[in-house]
Amino acid sequence: MPKYYEFKIAGYYLYFTSHCVIECMHVHASDRKLTESGSAKFFVRENGDTVLQNSGALNEREIRIIQGFIKQNYQEMYLKWAEYSSEGFYNNQV
Secondary structure (H helix, E strand, O other): EEEEEOOOOOOEEEEEOOOOOOOOOEEEEOOOOOOOOOOOOEOOOOOOOOOEEEOOOOOHHHHHHHHHHHHHHHHHHHHHHOOOOOOOOOOOOO
């Protein structure tokens, strides 16, 4: 599971799974198992805004913190995503 960073944000790792790179850029957030099951999932737009598909175990505060982190770091995160996928941002193609 490729992690965007080795550290946690609001107590959660931010990552994607190698088989989910056929979708547009998104971020999973999980504190334990780095799988899609039970994780939160944020689709990332080309301006860094996110669309929450699944909140997983996160509460509203944790979601806001992670959304803010993604907004501030999405361009750097996209470079990691692009190492594995040719898919672009949510509702947009590269």
